[in-house]
Amino acid sequence: MKPERCIFLLLLVSALLCAGCPAHKSDVERYITDLKSRSSITREMAAQKLSKMGDKALPALPALRIAVVSDKNKKVRRFAARALGNFKEKGAPAIDALCKALYEPESSLRKDAIKALASIGLATLPAMKKMLLQPHVIGRISATSVLGRLGKPALPLLKQALNDQVGRVRYGAIEALKRIGPPALPVVLDAMDDPHDNIRSYVGWVLSKLVVEGLKQQPALEKKTIATLKKALRNKEKKVRMYAVHTAAALGKRAKPLLDALIKALQDPRWFVRKGAAGALGELGKDARKAVPMLAKALHDGTWDVKKQAARALFKVGGPHVVRELLRWRRHPNKRVVAYVLQVIGWMKGRAKRAKRALVSALNSPHQEVRRAAAQSLVWIGTSALPSLLRALKHRKLHVRQAAAWGLGKWPKPNKSIAAALTKALEDKAPRVQYESAHALRRLAPASTAQVKAWKAMLSQSDAKARYKAIRALGSAGRIALDALPSLLSLLKSEDKKTRYLTMDALAWLADVLPVSARRVVVETLQDSDPVLRKKATLVLRWLGHGAWKVMPAIKASIKHGSRRLKRNLIDVLAEMGSYKDNTLSLMELSTENDKDLQLASIKALAKVGPRAVSKRSASKAFLKDVMDVFVRALGDSDKQVRVAGAKAIGEFGSNGAPAANALCKATKDPVALVRREAAASFGWVGEKAKGGLPCVRVLLKDKDRLVRRNAVFALSQLGKGGITPLLSALRGQDRLNKHNAAIALGRMVVTPQRDHEVMVALRTTLTEKRLPKRIKDAIEQAISLRDTDDKPGVFWVPHPRSPTRETFSPQSLHSR
Template identity: 25%
Template sequence: MDPYSQKLIESFQRSTKERKLELLLEISRVRDEAVLQFLINTLGDEHWIVRKTAADYIFSSQEAALPWLSAALNSYNEDIQHWALQVLARMGSKGTPSILRSLKSANPDVRYFACMALGEIREPQGIPPLLKALSDEKWAVRKAASEALVKFGEEVIPMVEQLVTRSTDEDARFWAIKSLGKLGPKAQKILLEALRTGDKQLRYVIAAALGESGDRRVIKVLIDSLADPDWTIRKSAMQALSEIGENAMDLMIESLKDPNEDIRDGCLGAMVRCGDKAWTRLFAFVETVDDNQRFVIRKGLTKLGTRVVEPLVKLFKTGKAEILSFSAATLGEIGSPKAVPVLIEGLSNDDWNVRRSCAYALGEIGEKGVDKIAEALTSPNDDVRYWVTRILESVGEAGMTYLVKALSDKNKNIRFFAAKALGASNNPEVMRDLIHALADSSWSVRKAAFGSLCKLENLSIDQLLRNMSNDNEDIRFWVGKVIEEAGRSNLDSIHDCLRNGNPELRLCACQALGAIANPASTDILIDALRDENEWVRIYSAISLGSIGDIRAVIPLIKGLSDRNSEVHKNISLAFKKLGPRVFDTLEKSVESDDRVLRRNSAIALGEMREERGVDLLILLLEDPDDKVRQAAAEALGRFSGLKAQAVLVKGIHDQSYIVRAAALEAIGEHARPDGIAILTEHLGKTKDERELRVTRRQLAVMAQKIPLSFVELFKNESAAIRTIAAEALSGAGLAIIQILTEAMVGKDETTVFWCQKVIKKVRNPQEPISDA
């Protein structure tokens, strides 16, 4: 790398955002490996626009950048990983091999972004590894792989269907089914058929994915008595059976299949009084029956309430998946907070059905156990954190307080899940915390917070607008995205802020309406062109240009009466966005009875700088109103052709001083060599001191732009002309000295003499200029 580029790179980290962008442009012109390495590192810069610009320059390197991009995928910086994969995705088939290799990375973040990238480029060779990623150990990777497959469309349906029917991995089957559910009617028909004809386990997963010593004769009489209409008889029969105990166990268990609900409930009530041996027999029976029978038993146990919580908790120590699911569901329906710790433990079970059952159970316990449930947000297990955030979300507002606290957790995954879940809150105060999360160091957290803000029912437009000018770049960016996403449905609120807010809020409202770009906002933005605050007027012009409504043209033209130059500038930019319709309107406006509109039309024609506007300005130079003629003359200064200058020569003889002055300034603005003679001649004819000053000033302006044309006048026979030329050059300031010094080389004595006179005059303003 050359020393100059190395010096630029060394100064990069200490530079401002704007300076960094300038340095990137300069550094990227050098094509070597050191520059590519620098650009890769810049993908982790704190400023989004700097990261985006670096990515664009890397993309321009194409094949040369591929090895560096591949290496960047191993970075510990999430932004570098994200942007490297974005660039690879933009490269299409060239970047696909690197993206595919990154799916084998040990870093789950790299695998996550790789899945997203494959979904964007949709190369067929990406389908098999995406299918494999559905069984990834990380939930986020599995989800990203599923979403990527959906983007391929119907071509992946056969392969995903095969995974559903043949895979033994429950996570893979679950996400495959989730993918099919999003692939349209054809795929959904397959799922519906599987629900009708598939095996029990498949139907179970599909449902979750689319939407989760005594005498036998005496014992028999006692069991039948459990159905007696008399409550006291039923109670007594149950008491007797519990006392008989072990000898009654076989018949009680057999009676759990009885169609009579009272008999089933009575047997369960008796068994739970028989101690651990009865529970062991009951659980052994539960293992042998189908789901329907288990459901019936679970309902019976639920009626017994907290008495069965402790035995069910012990059940988790058996390690049998089916019994764990049964126990979790029962504990959830009982709703005792005492079950929370063991259910939390079940969220990390290897069996997906157990995890699902524990999650649903915790959701049923809900607010009663929310404190203990929230403690699991610190779990190192991804699945636990995922399910806990889903549970806290389902609990409602009682869980939102904990999710808000989780936004400050040191673990980015916890922050992500929390930000994602908070979108279900009805508490307006949550919005402040989600906006703060838009500045999170992790892109995934920022994206999740954005998604939740868009979902909030009680979205505070006032608070959202004020953050459009937040000091943090990421917050400004994502708030702008929220405005674009949710603003259309909140237009009335934004309009109200523009009508009644303070200057800062009105400014932000204008910005928001420009981002939304809905024609329904045209009228209120037109009103804002007359706002007392100059920044509101500026942004109303910008937003009207973004909306592109033809109704805004006349008000924008009238807005050129504003004395603020920034307002003028942005009205001109709005005209460019509005396109040829502006000129069509101006053609009509120059003949309007409204003199202000005619004057502003002249200003607009000058700002637009379209050559076809010269004829309209010539027409306005004949206007009876001297301010209209003045504006036309000033506008003609933007057109340096002969036609405009010829008309301006006529303008310097106008009856109005302000028109003559404007014409003189326009000729000076043209800075054409033939304009020197026009101003010089006028200097000799006019007697008006004001015009003399204006003419001399314009000659000095022209001398700054075309100094050599004035140097040529030193050869003129007229001493007066030579003096005028010298005075104009001396008025050009210190910069003219170098030009005159170079101009003297090889010139005649007269030219050298006058050049020296001017240099002396510039250095010493008291030095007289004469021909002697």
């Protein structure tokens, strides 16, 4: 008998046998059966599946009721509770079973049962009422958790729970009230009479969170709230008093009836209560004027936070009498308190005009913190205080002039009178005044000739800070600073390191406007013994970019006679100069050094600047050949990194790299895989002009390295008509990586109509192969769709890999695995 007939008869017999079989049970019925299984794992899986089915598992309710109470596996009971919770109102018959689960010692099971009962809704209220009367403490605590999730209808029962003898039950009831939110405010107010200190503290915290929204919804409770807070402020428990003042602060001006109690709280033995009382008085604003003397006294408090809060409260209360009170503290022995008090006066702005004289006198303080606070406050007061600051800039005492200059630098808007006064202050005999004025001018006004002149004079100061400020100011001044350039350059020979470093930084900021003579000085600095200064000089020349060609003779001289470090820094400079013949020749010269690091760096730099240099009309074939010879020598070097750099550099030149094709062909046999990868990729970038490259690249399709094979496919797609045949062979071959990448490449190539038909046949034939991986199948289908379109993707051999005008097809377009 034929095999096909045997298979048909077997299928027919099995169908007839199954025809008399009863239908399979539904999933729910199967899970109900599994819940009765002896296997713990089977019961657990069934309960878990039912917990994810929602209302569809409703037929399993009786079985789940039994499981949640009696199953030995706690996970089964948890999943059963979750499943019952999914039924919501329909799960009411399971309330008794879930209530029994609330007595379980396992906390995770109780949590699931609580959530399930809460999801059932208000139908659970009678059961919760009974539970609150049960002797089991855990059950009563769990009942409060359920009631907290039921919302406002549960408030009477929670009020009843607040009278429980066990503190943990009362604590759970307060937590439930917090969950209910503002509607629970009247019950929370009643809970403030709890006999336990910790519970009263927690009630105070809950009250501070609910009071604002609660009074919005129930304004009639305001009197009761005030009365409760008055009582709480006299409570013996420190945390109750703390939360009471926080609640008063949250009430804002509605806490005015608590004014006397809050004033008394400023003398509380606990600092955090005093701090909160000061904050609450500040929220009362002008209504708290009665508290000004006590708030002023609080500035003498031993705790800094209380002083700070009292000063802020005085600012919020405002008024002339507040300024008078604050000014009394300007002679306080603690300079931090004085500085903060002066800042508070400044916050009052226009309301503090009477304090100008006192603030000016504070500029004479021996403490810098106080002087700066006074100057900042004068700035905050505004235009009316400007004459006072300008007069202080001419004061006979150094500290006053310095503080005034610092304060004028904080002026919010540019001002001509301030700029003129600060420019004049640059001629001050005191270096400190000079550098503060210089710093202020950098921020307030554009540089002027007078400022540059003053900064130039400051460069010869013995005071280091003044010198540093002048250097920075000149660096940011721009072209106008060139008048001081000789003095600035002379500082490069200073004994002070920081002076030399800042000078070089300033030259970097002025790089675009530096004359040729200054650029030569920077090149000479490259031979300095200080490595940091050499690095900064290199950065200046790199930022010059194309402008560095003006000092090319000096750079060439440094290359001939300089040290290894100097040459390494100059390679970076030459790489940033752009594509010129001179710097290309210098890099070619550096590539002949015996030092491998220099050789490697010069090859990489040459790959960066060379392509455009050889593409210019003025460039000759001999020049191109000389450049390529550098890379050919690199491919024969003993160091593998140099060989990799050489192979990669040839590809950067695109089709101009054709003279090095023979060397690239030898590089494809290199023992180092990385060299072979770059050689294959470079063949692709050179394209059809790489004569004799096809046989070398074709061999790489059998290379052990995946990335070499990937780059070989890329190269074949760029080598023109000759690359189609090996790509078709790769498509029909057994190597999955080559097959995948060949499909991508063939989809993108433009060929003659005759070859196009051959490519399409090969793609469709490969698509019919058995056990073809999905990734390869997708690539082939994409290639077929690309070749079927009228708008072909175009030829993907590109003259330069960074060409901005044409779409590129890089090796990264393919896959390595």
